[in-house]
Amino acid sequence: MTNSYTLPARRPATGQAHAAHAMDMIFIEGFVGDTVIGIDEAELHRPQPLEIDVHAGVPHARACDTDRITDTIDYGVVTERLRRLLVVHRLALLEAFAEAIAEILIVEFGARWVRVKVVKPRKFSDVRAVGVQIERIAPEAETPRPGHSAAVVQLLASGMLPGKR
Numbered sequence: 542m543t544n545s546y547t548l549p550a551r552r553p554a555t556g557q558a559h560a561a562h563a564m565d566m567i568f569i570e571g572f573v574g575d576t577v578i579g580i581d582e583a584e585l586h587r588p589q590p591l592e593i594d595v596h597a598g599v600p601h602a603r604a605c606d607t608d609r610i611t612d613t614i615d616y617g618v619v620t621e622r623l624r625r626l627l628v629v630h631r632l633a634l635l636e637a638f639a640e641a642i643a644e645i646l647i648v649e650f651g652a653r654w655v656r657v658k659v660v661k662p663r664k665f666s667d668v669r670a671v672g673v674q675i676e677r678i679a680p681e682a683e684t685p686r687p688g689h690s691a692a693v694v695q696l697l698a699s700g701m702l703p704g705k706r
Contacts, residue, residue, distance in 0.1 A: 563601055574593070579633065642655075642657045657677075659673055
């Protein structure tokens with residue numbers, strides 16, 4: 542008996558609406574790192590721990606079909622990016638820090654949807670944790686309207702320039 546496994550043939554989506562919303566989730570939970578962040582004077586002079594959870598949605602990751610890490614979001618690379626952000630950021634609020642993470646995942650890693658949770662554990666002696674959780678959706682790529690470019694060229698060729706009389 543062999544221990545080999547091959548990927549099954551990809552099944553087509555069962556309807557266009559389902560295909561448009563199907564997301565594969567790449568996640569990192571419980572990432573811990575130290576950074577200087579906060580608004581209280583005591584927080585601004587020494588690093589404190591943050592716990593970060595990241596969920597990133599990608600439309601049916603090609604890696605499901607190819608089995609190649611280059612066809613998905615590599616969470617090893619994401620964790621390295623989070624470590625770098627902890628060192629270089631100059632933000633005061635967890636909200637802004639979570640927003641920076643969301644933007645990195647969308648812009649640098651191509652996520653279509655993200656949920657980011659950033660927690661300060663034991664910020665107060667009588668509270669287990671405080672923090673923020675945000676969700677963001679990548680902006681849709683602008684697609685030119687059919688015939689729009691041709692209409693603009695036609696107007697320019699006819700001498701009808703916007704703003705000229």
